Amino acid sequence: MDAADSLNEEAARQIVELGNELADRHPDADLWSIADGLLAGAIHWWLYANQPCSDISCEECAPVCTASLRMHQLRTLLAEYAESSEYYHSPNDQDVARA
Numbered sequence: 001m002d003a004a005d006s007l008n009e010e011a012a013r014q015i016v017e018l019g020n021e022l023a024d025r026h027p028d029a030d031l032w033s034i035a036d037g038l039l040a041g042a043i044h045w046w047l048y049a050n051q052p053c054s055d056i057s058c059e060e061c062a063p064v065c066t067a068s069l070r071m072h073q074l075r076t077l078l079a080e081y082a083e084s085s086e087y088y089h090s091p092n093d094q095d096v097a098r099a
């Protein structure tokens with residue numbers, strides 16, 4: 001694992017820990033509210049970090065050089081991370097076959 005992968009995992013782990021800590025500190029809180037706040041913060045930070053540089057011909061920034069392209073990148077990552085989550089499917093999903 002390289003340093004970037006390691007940082008990616010650490011950031012994800014710390015977000016989960018923050019969610020758990022907030023849920024522990026506010027046992028009556030709506031978990032969806034905590035989750036929405038974590039997601040909002042993560043998206044804001046991702047958009048901050050993925051701003052293109054000032055060189056309009058920069059090839060490295062080409063995939064994120066417009067708001068629309070950044071949203072495309074974000075949706076791709078969103079699907080990738082969601083589908084790789086152990087919580088992507090729930091045993092209570094309406095489309096789960098029940099015997």
Ligand SMILES: [Zn+2]
Pocket residue numbers: 052053054055058059060061
């Ligand atoms: Zn650039």
